[in-house]
Amino acid sequence: MTSSGSSSYNSFAGLDPADIHDCVPVVLYATNATYFAWKMYFSLLFRENNLVDHVDGSVDSRATVRDSEWTAIDATLTRWFFTTISKDLFHTVVTMDDQSIDDYCRRLKLLVDELRDIGAKVDDDLLLSTLIAGLNEDFGNATSNLSLIPEPSFPKFVAYLRLEERRMKGVKERVQHHALAAGTSRGAPPPAAPPAPAPHHQPAP
Template sequence: MASPGSSTSSSTNNNPFAGPDPVLIRDPDIHPRVPVCLDYSTSTYYAWKTYFSLVFRKYHLHDHVDSSVDSSLMLGDDEWTTIDATLIRWFYLTISRDLFHTVVTDGDDTLAVWTKLNGLFTDNQLQRRVFLQQEFFGSHQLDSSIDGYCMRLKKLADELRDLGETISDDLLLSTLTAGINEEFGNAASNLTLIPEPTFPKVKAYLRPEERRMKMAKTRATHTALIAGTSRGGPPPPSPQAPAAPRFPPPAVSYGQYLPPTVFFQGPPPQPASSDRRCGG
């Protein structure tokens, strides 16, 4: 198996930009390497771009996306075009369907697709910054776990930093404290006792506190059930007179007593198909 940069064919011998063996690029499943789906409605752009940057570094593929090579001059190189097509397929497999239909165009090379996808999230920076700020500062824990809530805040902060917004650790901590549920009130008041508090430290402190509160609720419920059982069950029902015999209703044809509108109803509405899945 050839190592990155080694010659694997006559075309590679004449190619000063020789990259990895195309077999090494075709074989890997991209989803374990880019385990996120790029979508308009979720804050995944920063993570998606970061994972692909690592893929480019691992397989020496930057020349396909940094415009250092004119791809029109490489059309006769089978290995280059094979790797280029594989990269485009990886992009399409890790974006939502609506993004796929937004950027897909016949004949695009890797650089064109990469530029389009990044442009969708960076060209309208002001609008996207305003949207992310509103979502970040308006975040509340609600039904989320501490881990889920902290993850959501961290993703939003990373997206804002990627747009040039300064999100300090102090701001991240104050937003976290303001948004956690009221039942964490005592724990929140103790956060000032943590020496040199950081976002990971506060998260690690709140996680066992969340488990403790869940256990307390479980014990309270169990105690209430035991107390109800010790008092005895509900009194038995008082004897009643035997019920009068019931006779079946007279046979009638269906529709005799139904409103006429029943017979003119249309077919039930069909659920709208989701367009958020990855894979084009």
């Protein structure tokens, strides 16, 4: 399958995907003015290799999900982005760490809004794929279920992940309760008896 805008696309035209730093010789930081240079290098790279329709939102990613070549190129583009941004920005965008779902999604949405404010196009498909990529390993099973949500959207994903977070918290609490109960039933020492009251002596007459 090829998109209507990619009838001649040729898998990077011989470009080695590992040579991204030769093609984009700048690193994007959140704290300096490298964004426009970074964006320009990528814009040229996409046009030179007929990859624009992978990033401009003109192709519905759901229509290409079974096209192995298309998805492989998408994965390479994502890797290019991740390897040309600073470590701090990478962790801000990609890594959930120990944040709650609400905090993680709020930070991600804020970053997307800031990029859009300066003219960077971040379509819904890229937002959703970045959201999934940044989930920590506790949500491993949830990521496969997200693909089953009809008419996927950021609010739907967030709502589902909140429910999953609540479910996992309940499971963890039950496991801890059962472990504590099992430890007590296996011969844990009984609680110590309270000390006997001191004998009461009547004062001598």
